[in-house]
Amino acid sequence: MARRKSKAKQQEKFAQGLLGLVLFASVLGTYSLTKSFQTTIIVTGLTVAVYIAILSMIGIKQTQRLKRSGIAEIDKMEGIQFERYLNHLFQTHGYKTQLTKAAGDYGADLLLLKSGRRVVVQAKRYSKNVGIQAVQEAQASIAHYKAAEAWVVTNSDYTDAAYELAKSNRVKLINREGLIDLILSIDRGSVQPPAAEESATAVEKRECPRCGHTLLLRNGPSGSFYGCSSFPKCRYTEKSNRQD
Numbered sequence: 001m002a003r004r005k006s007k008a009k010q011q012e013k014f015a016q017g018l019l020g021l022v023l024f025a026s027v028l029g030t031y032s033l034t035k036s037f038q039t040t041i042i043v044t045g046l047t048v049a050v051y052i053a054i055l056s057m058i059g060i061k062q063t064q065r066l067k068r069s070g071i072a073e074i075d076k077m078e079g080i081q082f083e084r085y086l087n088h089l090f091q092t093h094g095y096k097t098q099l100t101k102a103a104g105d106y107g108a109d110l111l112l113l114k115s116g117r118r119v120v121v122q123a124k125r126y127s128k129n130v131g132i133q134a135v136q137e138a139q140a141s142i143a144h145y146k147a148a149e150a151w152v153v154t155n156s157d158y159t160d161a162a163y164e165l166a167k168s169n170r171v172k173l174i175n176r177e178g179l180i181d182l183i184l185s186i187d188r189g190s191v192q193p194p195a196a197e198e199s200a201t202a203v204e205k206r207e208c209p210r211c212g213h214t215l216l217l218r219n220g221p222s223g224s225f226y227g228c229s230s231f232p233k234c235r236y237t238e239k240s241n242r243q244d
Contacts, residue, residue, distance in 0.1 A: 022047055071180055074125070074155050082125035083109045086153055090121075092186050107141030108150070118147040124154040132161045139169040155179060210236040 023044060030036075030043045077085065087097050087110055096113040100106075108120035122138045124130045130152065138150035152158075152166075153174040166173050174182070208215055213230040217240060224240035 022051070070183065071155065071176070074179075075127070077125055079123070079125050082155070083123045086110055086121065086123050089182060089186075093182065095119075106144045107137035107139075108145055108147075111145060111147075112151075118145065120145050120147040120150045122150070122152045124152060124156070126154055126156040129157050129159045130154050130162055131159050132165050134158075135162050135165045135169060135171050135173070138171050142170060153179060208234060208236050210234055 026043050026047045027040055030040045034040065074082065074085065083099060087099055090097050090110070090112055094114060098111040098113075100108050100111065107122060109123045110121040112119040112121060120138065120141045122134055122141070124134055134152050138152050141147070142150050149170045149172060151172045151174055155176055157175045158166075158173050163173060165171075207213070208228040208230070211228060211230055211234040213228050213234065215226045215236075215238075216229050218225055218227045226238045226240055228234040228236045
């Protein structure tokens with residue numbers, strides 16, 4: 001897929017271009033009408049003030065968008081946490097999901113199924129841009145899992161080489177901006193409530209002592225434990241005495 005510019009950069013570029021146009025028009029138009037340098041300077045100053053206000057509004061809106069998405073918490077996750085988070089996220093978007101084995105996953109961390117179409121997903125929780133190796137591994141996993149296509153999902157971005165290789169290899173790259181879009185589309189109510197992850201069930205309306213949300217009884221690799229329902233924003237856990 002073609003490389004996407006972030007909405008913030010698109011808005012900033014548009015605002016900068018608009019400023020240049022408005023400044024030019026205001027200077028030329030004002031001077032043409034008034035023949036006064038003083039009036040022209042005043043109008044130009046007002047135009048710059050409006051521009052600064054517009055940039056401030058764009059910055060505030062972008063900051064609010066990032067906060068709503070919880071991307072800052074995702075940036076702090078470990079790799080396995082990020083895979084489980086994506087498992088939950090895609091369930092929310094109506095996919096049947098399956099996490100692959102931690103070792104020997106053949107290039108896929110997650111399997112998605114929807115409307116008879118199978119997709120393999122590789123999760124990359126990175127602090128830097130993801131390179132071509134991720135694209136190569138994802139593409140190789142298509143045949144192994146008999147999938148229609150492969151996706152690589154990251155909280156970061158991709159190198160130019162990765163974008164170029166993905167174009168011809170049935171690999172869709174979902175970058176930071178795309179991930180935020182997926183998360184925020186849930187907030188807009190466009191999907192059904194998420195399916196329970198790891199067989200989670202409510203625990204007698206107990207509240208998380210850290211954030212006040214409901215505690216859920218989950219089944220993990222090491223047995224049952226209580227976890228906060230607001231994961232990943234809150235990672236509170238406690239041991240369970242339940243006998244499985």
